[in-house]
Amino acid sequence: MRLGRDVLDGKLVVALLNALPALLIGSGLALFVGIPAGFALGRSRALATMFDPVIDAVYTIPPVAFVPFLIIWFGLYLWARVALVFLMSIFEVIIAVSTGARDVNPGFLDVGRAFGARGLMLAWKVTLPAMLPFLFLAVRIALVRGINAMITAELFFAAVNLGFLMNDDARRFDTAGLLSVIVLLALFGLLVQEGLKVLEARALPWHLREAA
Template identity: 50%
Template sequence: MPVPRRARSATALSGLSIVIGIALWQALATQVSGFILPAPWSVLSSLADPGFLARLLPAFGNFLLSVLVGFAISLAVAVPLGVMLGRSERLRRMFEPGITAIYAIPPVAFVPFLVVWFGLFFQARVALVVLMTVFDVLLVVIAGARDLRPGLIDVGRSFGASRAARLRLIVLPALAPFLLAGLRVGIARAINGAITAELFFAAVNLGRLIKRASQNFDTATVLSVVLLVSVLGLFTQWLIGWIERRFMPWHARS
């Protein structure tokens, strides 16, 4: 199946932006010491080092596990709760002040409580990921549920559709663009939360690599880990965009 011209143009522009970014990085690196800002080649050399890769890959796998588990819990909580609050004006008015108040608190402020409740390891990291993602997704889903036109529900009711059928055939398809928006925001926050947890709690996985490299003033290794996390973020956004183009071509932003 040929790639549409507009899609090829978007891909070319994305690639051009990356090339420009690397060129600017290289230009800045030549103006300062490699100790302050290592050149792109130095960072890539660190990533290609077999000894470093042997430590990086297991650490990245464990890091990714905490991202996926925490984000899955957030979706399991935020999506049904958001639909319920968005479709019920009474429930929304009852719970929205509390949700807004908690959302305004920086998640890292809960770190001391998470240490007491969950310890310093996997459970605590997952809990912080949940805290940093669940409210973002919840607010987007609430907005989507409130945006649903009452006429659509009335049509389903007039054809005798049950409540479950209206939810499956009307509400969830209408919510799909908002769910994708929640996924875009939430997965980025999940990655952010996981790396924050590995730096704030016990230094493990990527957090340990960053801390050890910082203690040795190895900025190239630090940037290599940061670059890997950035690539993960780009890949997840590309994957969500692909899902959007594949299953909702009418809504795709291409």
Template identity: 70%
Template sequence: MKPTRIRRALGSASLNWFSIVAGLIVWEAIARRLPHIVLPPPSIVLVRLVEDTLSGKLIVALLGSLEALALGLALAIVVGVPLGFAFGRSRTFADMFDPVLNALYAIPPVAFVPFLIIWFGLHLPARVALVFLMSVFEITVAVTAGARDVNPTQIDVGRSFGARRMDLARKVIFPAALPFIFTGFRIGLVRAINATITAELFFAAINLGALMNDDARRFDTAGLLSVIVLLSLLGLAAQAALRRLEARVLPWHIRAAA
């Protein structure tokens, strides 16, 4: 890296930190004038976050939440990736079912909750179903974009070297679409985290959702905020981890952070 670029990167990173610190100071200053039920200062939220993490309360709840998250996301990947390839590689299939996909996607996921209760009850299967519903579309769309954008020249080269359909799919199209599959996982994972807490609040309250419900009943705004902050940090960390994994697995394709 050239020195100017390092300086620029440093500048933007330190501005990021400055912005975070400044935002927290403003929040603290405003919150000190308000009742803590309305807006607790970040210092209290931070203390709560650390206390509840050390006491294991948050960790136990979080581990419990992971079950529905993992199952729902796995299902969404198993369905979304092949579906995305079908949409991306077959013109006919895309023309036929694109309107159906768009129509289903236009329905707000939470509106399905009463329906999911009828089908799956109030517990784990219902939560898995909501996580699946909320992440499968995003994965399908990202994979579709990837499978559609494979450079036709690469396919022609493969074909002229005698590759068969299966070879083409495995050795040309799949690697070329991998970055988009990663994008799909990344967006899908964040959506799945959101879906998990949504399910825990809208079906029978459990894990982190139960913690939030208890906090809400006790008017414990700091407790609520500590769970929300934990979830958002988790989402950001998951995104960063997948980006790093992508750079590792696909070193030929490091894109600028979008």
């Protein structure tokens, strides 16, 4: 009921739309940095042994613990939120992409090499298509974690958009209002996740056939 009313009067929709830039920039940056980094870690055993322990270690730090640090660097508004979104998704992107790059069937690579593909061409024509499912996974993780980070950031930095609505509702002991924001976020997260799954099924039908 309440969700319906707030969505209809536009308050929630506007807040959600205003929240999106931080999500898109942050997840976009995380993918932009994380995909090449994950690719390098997945394809080079030396790099992986060097940096896997560091990445695992930093990954165990609860991202919210960085909030005071991010305030010092980025202030309280858009760029601080972007930074938290980036931090919360980058490691999962790296892990997903490097797993994918590591699992590429060596047979494919051999065939590629036999046909004379080397270096970048091998990466572009063989490795990358072979790990497409993992790239989709990386995008999905980046966005779902990003949505998570987005609302966290709006609550922990300056309360704006959805975070402001939540604080405002909390001050008035308005649990229905709070719940409607939470439900909206959950639905939005599910929508993004399932939407990307459908897209993946469309784009990579052979992958799903193999899995089934």
